[in-house]
Amino acid sequence: MGHDTVETPNLSFGRGGAPVRSTPYARYARLDELHSLQHPLGKEPAELSFIVTTQVMELLFDLVRHEWDIARRALREDDLPAALAALRRGTHAQDVLVESWGLLATMTPQEFNSFRSLFGEASGFQSAAFLHLEFLLGNKNAALLKMYDGMPGTQDGLVEALRSPSLYDEALALLARRGLELDAQPSEQRYRPSEEVASAWRRVYSEPEFAALQPLGEALLDVAERVTRWRQRHLSAVKRTMGGKPGSGGSSGLTWLRKSAEQDVFPELWTIRDEL
Template sequence: MGHDTMEKPNLSFDRNGAPGKGTPYAQYIKLDELHSLQQPLSEVPAERSFIVTTQVMELLFGQLRHEWTLAQQALRADDLPAALAALRRGTHVQDVLVESWDLLATMTPQEFNGFRPVFGEASGFQSSAFLHLEFLLGNKNAALLKMYQDSPKTLADLTAVLAAPGLYDDALALLGRHGLAVPDTVSERRYQADDAVAAAWRRVYTESEHAGLLPLAEALLDVAERVTRWRQRHLASVKRAMGGKSGSGGSSGLVWLRRAAEQDVFPELWTVRDEL
């Protein structure tokens, strides 16, 4: 009988002088606020799934930004184990992001068209959290900041990221401190593949004195591969739900998504494989 008593959960809580605020769990994760954020504007059932999926992705974008920022800080401190740990945690976040598209996998064009008019020009393309990640990946485009002219805090944040080293820049800087010849790749423009960077990674893969950097190369490739998977799933989901129509934000829809899916992240880590 004593054993049964120990297995029973505690049903009385110290609410720290805040009665009526729910359980400690509800208070900790802001449960009521969280579930109040799903506010469909139509009667189409699929719209709620669309909103939930989008909100989940936004939360995961924020978590991925957190992990990649920690990885950058570790790389700058020459703490490779900490950087690898952060990148590894980030890949798990990326895996969930990729699988998040399953929540929309069965949406038909009729369902999507049923609520598409209610969100007007809103588009995932406008996500500042997503753009922050793109800038960290080296996919920089200053022209996109125009979207945030009425959001000073967001604009300042993205402007800083645009000018700062990205994740790959910090990895290459670490290679430079280990005696590998790499150019200064920090730029406010989209990263372009460089022969000298490819040569540096080739040495990492082929020279024993640089073998300690090989886990970094593979961890970055894990990140890059998952970015491509996410883009491919995005392309497939949009193609299924809306076909080749223009995006709600004015983009060329499938054309833009297909071009993004074909763009390699951290390109030298892919091309160097031709020579290994």
Template sequence: MGHDAVSTPNLSFVRAEEPGHGTPYARYARLEELHSLQNPRSKVPAELSFIITTQVMELLFDLLRHEWTQAQHALREDDLSQALAALRRGAHVQDVLVSSWDLLATMTPLEFGAFREVLGEASGFQSSAFLKLEFLLGNKSEHLLRMYEEVPQTHAELADALRAPGLYDDALALLARRGLPAAPEPSEQRYQPSAEVEEAWRRVYTDPSAYGDLAALGEALLDTAERVTRWRQRHYNSVKRAMGDKPGTGGSSGLSWLKRSAEQDVFPELWTVRSAL
């Protein structure tokens, strides 16, 4: 992924431990810095809720990427127990992400419209943390990197994520090491479903004596995929409620783009194989 699972300590944290910087808890969680990051540009009360919710989502994106990367490392080591544990933790993060839309779902069009102008061209679609998750899910598209051409470090991180194997790639590589023909070469393009991969999953599910642990992996990945769909559906419904079918602030087609996204399954063979079982 271009990054180790354990990040390098931030040296500024050491300075925060010096006397006179609040309680140990405040220093540990960097609370003074954290609570200084909410700066509404309007006097509309709903804008603060919008800012805090989007910031919480961004932090959860980082946590989810951490768990999925942990799962990838475990899969590469053939450690299914640790991979499943990381996917379960990730599923809990996804549940919180889905529920976080509750904070915005009741925002009326008048409330959102009252401060929408201050967003300018800002859009959640521009989140680099979210794009990294999409690339991990196999939803890769090189043209999305253009948004970050003037931010070299972020552009390089996204390019690394684009080239690196996704979560599903590592799962399929494990199936291949177990003798199942299910390891297409990782691509920098959106993942395309394969009849061979579907057949591999069919064999996994119909031979529990040989592949019971892989069937558990399939179900954990499907739990992940289902929560991705829930997130997209909640996103679609929240936007529809708050602004209807207006174009997105970042220039996207708004609702139509979100609807298409919600209709696209990730890890597609885990869905289609159901018809063959």
């Protein structure tokens, strides 16, 4: 025989030990599993777009959470460059998340209504990954944990997020350690704006002594602006596909979404803009 190399396929084994052809790429990204997770319940072609969009968003929620957790830890460790890098990576994921609503942009009410009844009371409002992000932003609400009573692992993770400092809490703690007069304490309640916090950010933007902290304020605003964009796109998508009907999970639909879209994230960073 010569010295030519004969390539053999990569094999994995399925049920009964039967070989299944695969590639390193497919195994690494677990593509067989990934592409087996879309199961429309009806015959409407647009339902597949709805399922894929939902799954893509869930993956992006996890990616954003990953970056925000890194940012929180870096802020706690006074590593501002690492925190800013994580927040920047997270904003790129947020941009994709916002644009993912475009996958549903052409869905008509007739198309949506043709399969809406098939998923019963399922609602994005029930997404644990989304709720985890809300808690990280400081939008905490312990009452929402009840819907996960039958999912102890999921509920435990959310309880930890509820009790832990939010991303904003860690940013404010860093400001205090850097010499700003601030006594903002982490809370298990929804964040409420305060003049003390506004005053601290005002000094960051107006006093040379604290100018090195301005990139943190701007990075947080980048995060906040994208959260608002996502909420606005959500509102627009729901208004287009189902109008003012109640949400499938029992929420008030447009009323709740509109209120959410109008709520500023990291509010003091917005209010001090009037004075700068």
